[in-house]
Amino acid sequence: MNDYNELMMKIQKxxxxxxxxxxxxxxHPNCRRALAMFNKYKKLKTDAEKEFNQLYGPLTPIQNNSTxxxxxxSDPWPWERS
Amino acid sequence: xxxxDKKLEYPVNIKNPNPKLAKCIITQLGGPDxxxxxxxxxxNQRYVMPSDKVKGLxxxxxxxxxxxxEMISAIVYQLTRxxxxxxxxxxxxxxxxxxxxxxxxxxxxxGTPFTAAYFEVKGDAIADLTSDMAAEQKARATYENILRLAxxxxxxxxxxxxxxxxxxxxxxxxxxxxxxxxxxxxKNFYACNPSFDKNCxxxx
Numbered sequence: 001m002n003d004y005n006e007l008m009m010k011i012q013k014x015x016x017x018x019x020x021x022x023x024x025x026x027x028h029p030n031c032r033r034a035l036a037m038f039n040k041y042k043k044l045k046t047d048a049e050k051e052f053n054q055l056y057g058p059l060t061p062i063q064n065n066s067t068x069x070x071x072x073x074s075d076p077w078p079w080e081r082s
Numbered sequence: 083x084x085x086x087d088k089k090l091e092y093p094v095n096i097k098n099p100n101p102k103l104a105k106c107i108i109t110q111l112g113g114p115d116x117x118x119x120x121x122x123x124x125x126n127q128r129y130v131m132p133s134d135k136v137k138g139l140x141x142x143x144x145x146x147x148x149x150x151x152e153m154i155s156a157i158v159y160q161l162t163r164x165x166x167x168x169x170x171x172x173x174x175x176x177x178x179x180x181x182x183x184x185x186x187x188x189x190x191x192x193g194t195p196f197t198a199a200y201f202e203v204k205g206d207a208i209a210d211l212t213s214d215m216a217a218e219q220k221a222r223a224t225y226e227n228i229l230r231l232a233x234x235x236x237x238x239x240x241x242x243x244x245x246x247x248x249x250x251x252x253x254x255x256x257x258x259x260x261x262x263x264x265x266x267x268x269k270n271f272y273a274c275n276p277s278f279d280k281n282c283x284x285x286x
Contacts, residue, residue, distance in 0.1 A: 015083070053271075060085075062140065073138030079129055 007052050008081075011059070014045035084145070091149040091245045096160035097237040101175035103232055104161035105191060108178075110228070110244070111154045112188025112196035121147035123201035123217060125250040127210045133265065136207065136258045143218040143251050151243055155186045157240060206275045211259040215252055222248035267282075 021038045023067060028034060057071040058064045064072045110116045124144035131137045162175070162184045170179050177193060188196035201217075204210050225245035232238050266276060 025121045029282040072184075075137075077134070077137050077141075 004056055007048065007055070009053060011045065011048045014041050014048060017041045018045060084148075087131040090153055090156060091146070092153060092154040092240055094153055094160060095158065095183065096234070098119075098234060099163055099165055099169070099172075100168060100234065100237070101163045101165055101179075102173040103234075103237065104158045104244070105173070105175055105178060106231055107154065107161070107228055107237075108158050108186075108189060110153060110224060110255065111158065111186070113194075114200045115217065115224050115226070116188070116190075116196075116200070117147050117150040117154055117221075118196055119146075120217060120221065121151060122198070123203070123214065126201075126203045127214070129261075130205050130207075131210075132276040133258075133261055135261055136211070139258050142252065145253075146247070148219055150247065152214050153240060153244065158186055158230055159184075161237070168178035177236050189213035205277055207262045207277050208259065214255045215259070218248045218252035218255060221266070222252070232239055 007042065018038065018041050021034055021041065025031065025034050025038065046075070053063050053065065057074060061072045064070060111118055113119075121144050124140040124147060128140035128144065131140060139229060165175070165184065170176050177189075178189070181187075190196075192193050202210070202213050204213070222245055225241055225248065228241050229238060229245070232241065
């Protein structure tokens, strides 16, 4: 479960960075430096989520790639994780 | 966590304003069987559900209800565009207008502000899912009353879509209730709360 928590924390950090940049860009839509950072972290997040999905399952219903199982509903749910 | 998509679940394109109808339809935003109450009901109930399938279903239906909140708000917004003072006075929309202008505020058709008392969290899977099935039926009945009052096809079309969704949600909640009941010992039916009493009522 250690690798799980590590990868999850990485995704949460990327998500939070993107959220902060998102709010900043809402009021500074022409800031190229913020846009460059946004694109950089978007790629990091996408790659990390892809890795997470392969190892532990989807984080959104749309990420469910299996043709045999609907892993989306599988425990644990976020409020149950330590 | 949640992510916002910049689109409606189903299109809303209303050409003609109708503030009188808007005052009725707003009850599906802030009224007793409205979409806001539904969203909060399911999103709050999911935490103590004893089945991962039901946790998933409540998350997903709760999320869809948030999209319905947006659709109802879009309908009310489009029905109250470009109003003249005479239209506001004659339609009875004046009682809403005086407090909120044409902003979107969750109230019932009679003007009562939204309250958490409109929804329930019992912390008991059977009680909550049974109540959810009733909630979907009450919302379906409200949409049918709105369809009795609305002539404009631009309004009726998205309202008919929302009515259909209540029926689908009712169906899914019925299945969720069956999933919970199938995991109980029939000899111990209702004797314990599967959300609270650990292992109680489970087949050994």
